[in-house]
Amino acid sequence: MKTYFRLLSFAKPINKFAIPYILCTLLSVIFSTLNLALLAPLLETLFNKELNQTIAPMPDSYFDIFKVFKHYTTTIASQYGKIQSLEFVCGCIAASVLLGNLFRYFADRTMESLRIQTLLNLRKTVFNNVMNLHLGYFSNERKGDIISKIASDVQVVQFTVTGTLQVLFKEPAQLISFLVILFLISYKLTLVSMLVIPVAGLIISRIVKRLKEQATASHQTYGMMISYLDEALNGIRIVKAFNAVGFITGRFDEQNRRYSKISRSMAKRQQLASPVSETLGVLMVAGIVFYGGSLIINNQGNMDGSTFVVYIALFSQIMRPAKAISTAFSNIHSGIAAGDRVLELIDQQPAITNAPDAITLNSFTEEIRFEGVSFAYGEKKVLDNITISIPKGSTVALVGPSGGGKSTLMDLIPRFMDPQSGNILIDGKNLKSVTMESLRALMGVVNQESILFNDTIFNNIAFAKPSATLAEVEAAARIANAHEFIIKTENGYDTNIGDKGSKLSGGQRQRICIARAVLSNPPLMLLDEATSALDTESEKMVQDALNNLMKNRTSLVIAHRLSTIQNADIIIVLDNGRVAEQGTHQQLLEHNGIYKRLIEMQTFGN
Known part of the structure; x- marks a missing residue:
């Protein structure tokens, strides 16, 4: 009873x-x-x-x-x-x-x-x-x-x-x-x-x-x-x-x-x-x-x-x-x-909640810092004592063999998960001391998989900002190189894209996702390389859109293609959950280590 x-x-x-x-x-x-x-x-x-x-x-x-x-x-x-x-x-x-x-x-x-x-x-x-x-x-x-x-x-x-x-x-x-x-x-x-x-x-x-x-x-x-x-x-x-x-x-x-x-x-x-x-x-x-x-x-x-x-x-x-x-x-x-x-x-209780005294984070001015961060799925350790820094205004690329912990490291920043040990700081404040809502409001996310909804193009772009005007949505679409193909669709911005965007090509779906990230105008971008599954022509359009997106922003990119990596300010090589190498493209080539071997093989997994 x-x-x-x-x-x-x-x-x-x-x-x-x-x-x-x-x-x-x-x-x-x-x-x-x-x-x-x-x-x-x-x-x-x-x-x-x-x-x-x-x-x-x-x-x-x-x-x-x-x-x-x-x-x-x-x-x-x-x-x-x-x-x-x-x-x-x-x-x-x-x-x-x-x-x-x-x-x-x-x-x-x-x-x-x-x-x-x-x-x-x-x-x-x-x-x-x-x-x-x-x-x-x-x-x-x-x-x-x-x-x-x-x-x-x-x-x-x-x-x-x-x-x-x-x-x-x-x-x-x-x-x-x-x-x-x-x-x-x-x-x-x-x-x-x-x-x-x-x-x-x-x-x-x-x-x-x-x-x-x-x-x-x-x-x-x-x-x-x-x-x-x-x-x-x-x-x-x-x-x-x-x-x-x-x-x-x-x-x-x-x-x-x-x-x-x-x-x-x-x-x-x-x-x-x-x-x-x-x-x-x-x-x-x-x-x-x-x-x-x-x-x-x-x-x-x-x-x-x-x-x-x-x-x-x-x-x-x-x-x-x-x-x-x-x-x-x-x-x-x-x-x-x-x-x-x-x-x-x-x-079922959420494993990640706001602390009772959590504060609202209104801006990002200095850096995001990982201090001795470790994470494991059950008994399998994915990240082991990671200490890195992502300075404001820089583009940081994460590279390494498949299973090295790149996606897990990125998921820790918006607190999709919490580390088992160590701390992640944003402008000197522990992520656990700020509200998740204000933290995520500072970030834009573009995944390798285009996650869209069975709705109009307008509503998909305006997803994170429902109050956006048509002019704002169009401006975001232009930055993402999406406006031209959108106006050629049956009903323009009011065109329904089908289940998971099935009525669009892979490159078009990714550009809609980029436009969605642009619209909220976040200071920090998290990019799980969006071009790895695209054909050459679509890749160029999406890569141009990504370059527009990363201008004047801090970006953390999981990189698979040389075109993205070599322009990064800092390249972090993860191998078996540890930071194996760190530096610029030229510095790491001269180091003659894992990074150079990966460049030669040109295979970068998730």
Whole structure:
């Protein structure tokens, strides 16, 4: 139940919905029960030939509704006739039905508002928390499973939590109201019939016993299936190029079959609860008809025929709320299992956060300095005691064999990760002492992979500055050598570029990314060489754009091409996580070490 109440906390402000819902539900239950109770005076009016001869006395309590209505029907029949008495009874039934359904409508409206509020708060919380997690988390988790939790699991939770809350208040209230009327009619008969209800509850509980375990397996399998779908769609070119369609479809089909098998087993248990409860209900009614009928035949009960018919009608309805409660308990297992997965995502704490006393960094004036920085992925050390300086206004190139730690070193500057030991300083301030938002506001990033969104060219360039004008976006595009090809597209800057920029060439995508970095006009640029995967013509256009971008800025470049490296002010050679060499292009060539060998091979990995 701890999970359930945690999920319920997302329904805040719950008082806004709870009080109107409780009030409307109680009134709906009262009038709905009264509908059946009014059958007694209706039958009495229709079939009692002596109705207008004797006025029934008024009972001491208005809670004895059968005697109250009998008093009024006999009074009206004796004074105005049986037709007028029938009109009175039918009018009361019609008014009761109208009021019962009206209050049920208001109760359902209130609960729907609560459901939507719960979904809004839950999905907002889980998505916000995911966005605040560090990059390392996404390297270890399947994206499809995260999508499944945010989309599918949250949907299951919001319906189960609010639906169960609705059933666990409304149905018990309805059940209690039926029992109250039944006890008023005949407490002996009701006590006997109540002995059968625990037996029905025990049978149904055994049917739904394994549902939570199956629900957990169901959500996990669904998450895996979405992961395979996401991977297949993202890698569709490779899948087809390597004739791997059979392997991919087979892997997906295996999870799909497993999910279907679990769902079928769960459905069998859930659907079995309803016919079992109905069968038990019919058997109970049959037993009560026999027992109560024998009491009336032998003149041993205090009921007449019309009251007994109403008793049977009421008791036949008592299994409906009981069945709804049992169904709610079977459904809650699925909701709790989904809730555990969602809460696991919400409880995931970001490894990198702002210090409580973090200050805002407004400018970059001196240098970025690494002092004895080390970093490892698990037991694999990637950076080992790195000490380097990146002076303001300089272009620093990182080169070295693949796996040397270049990308990791660059990711430490915007605090995508934190070093295990050592310090990184910006203008003498430890990066951990400044807010990440103000730190990243000073940086522009261009990755080797062009990361774009399924939106217009304008919105992709203005991504980091939504308030940018068209003139500002055009100016950034000109610096990035992108304006000419943009105006030739179908709708210019309003052209949609497709998923991940699929409607553009590789060089065009990179120039859009460069324009995006230019627009924010950051003093510090982090460039994971953007030309390594391009053809010669595109490379020249992008390289010119990069040269424009780096003017009058501090730049840290992961370099793969000689054209970028030889113009750098400082070249840092990383090998096995250590600084192997450092200097200008000419100095390192004269040193005759790793750098010269790499230049001769002209292979620079990531």
